[in-house]
Amino acid sequence: MAPQQTGSRKRKAPALQEAAAGSSSQVTAAVDGDGPLPLKKPKRPAARRSLVNYLKGREVGARGRARLPGFDGELRGFAVRKLPELLQERELSLGTLNKVFASQWLNVRQVVCGTKCNTLFVVDVQSGQITRIPLMRDRGPPPARAQPGCGIHAIQLNPSKTLLATGGENPNSLAIYQLPTLDPMCLGDRHGHKDWIFAIAWMSDTVAVSGSRDGTLALWKIDPDIFQGSIAWHSDAGLPVYAHIRPRDVENIPRASTNPSNRKVRALAFSAKNQELGAVSLDGYFHLWKARSTLSRLLSIRLPYCRENVCLTYCDELSLYAVGSQSHVSFLDPRQRQQNIRPLCSREGGTGVRSLSFYEHIITVGTGHGSLLFYDVRAQKFLEERASVSLYSSPGHAGRKLKLTCGRGWLNHDDLWVNYFGGIGEFPNALYTHCYNWPEMKLFVAGGPLPSGLHGNYAGLWS
DSSP states (O other): OOOOEOOOOOOOOOOOOOOOOOOOOOOOOOOOOSSSSOOOOEEEEEOOOHHHHHHHHHTOOOOTOOOOTTTHHHHHHHHHHHHHHHHEEOOOOOOTTTOOEEEEOOOSSEEEETTSSSOOOOOOOOOTOOOEEOOOOSSSOOOOTOOSSOOOOOOOOOOOOEEEEESSSSSSSSEEEEEEEEEEEEEEEESSSSOEEEEEESSSEEEEEEETTSSSSEEEEOOOOHHHHGOOOBBBOOOOOEEEEOSSSEEEEESSSSSTTTOEEEEEEEEEETTEEEEEETTTTTEEEEEESSEEEEEEEEEEEOOOOOOEEEEETTEEEEEOOOEEEEEEOTSSSSSOOOEOOSTTTOOOEEEEEETTTTEEEEEETTTEEEEETTTTOOOOOEEEOTTOOOOOOOEEOOEEEEEOOOEEEOHHHHHHHOOOOOOOOHHHHHEETTTTTTEEEEESSSSSTEEEEEEEEEE
């Protein structure tokens, strides 16, 4: 049976710029005659002029030396440790949008974001221009008891960055867009979730898993035929058309004996190396699933800190999951009975860990108190500020824990703010999402006020 189709509002695709990992041009010279070609002089390698390369060269005395084996990896590790203390913030204006929950880099200039007010938009970090993306609508009428105030909690790009998965106009539905045009492709609104989608993870270019507040995981297969054919699908009125799909598999999170009614899936992270999916539920458990054509549960582990487990990330290099809770980040290696890495405490006044990301062995922590922390998992300590160098300071002296504090953002001074919060001038913004563009050494951070009733936003580019 052919998939049913739905029209959406006519729109112009945003002028997304193609990502360029690097620009190079090849020059081919045509030579007339049969004579031998002259020998070319070997080209000298291009000078690397970034600050990180300069600092590394000065530190190891690399001037004039040939590059040693493993130098690139060593340089990358050095850059990961050095970058946070070099970052400077530039705030981005988002108007009156309410709380950014999710974000992903589309290319070197543009970031796609989702908000609590159920807005999907692309922001150009250079010009500040915002382009709103129309949301896909379910085929049938909206639920009679639609619950307002959820918004878009998850945005994920597939490995080849040809598809984007997020929520639909109904936050229970999974929406798939094509990249780079962001044209709608298909909507998972048939026999899927009965409550809000909180997390999404791609298993491959055509298989995604969504986790919902209804306590289920849904595995979706994106048919390549739909991908190829949907480009030409338009209604007679010229509106874009998209297919409606159903999940290939739906699995329930096991009920815990201590808190059986709170098995809501809050975060997902996929290990491509092991083909395994980690899931965190709000009842305080970590679940590991084998991801094939269906999902099969391998184990469930009670987490050491069980309050507000809302974020999860995975490090391929260390084969390690990290779970963010109200005041700690816990590290899990499912193959080890005894965990050797002690949890870290964010010490941010109980406002919680709201976003996490791994790169190499450094984990970035976005807190509910408007700050970014950086933890070296190998050394098991936070990165520290460098003490300012003076005639009286020792060269090896390290400073305090490195903490980047984000700007004020925008806060709506409405009646709720006046009556319930006493008109407090400013609130620290919870950093619900952050994402790195490592080739450009930039960090996008976004969020909004932590109290659920307050309306506001924050977005910043750190570079």
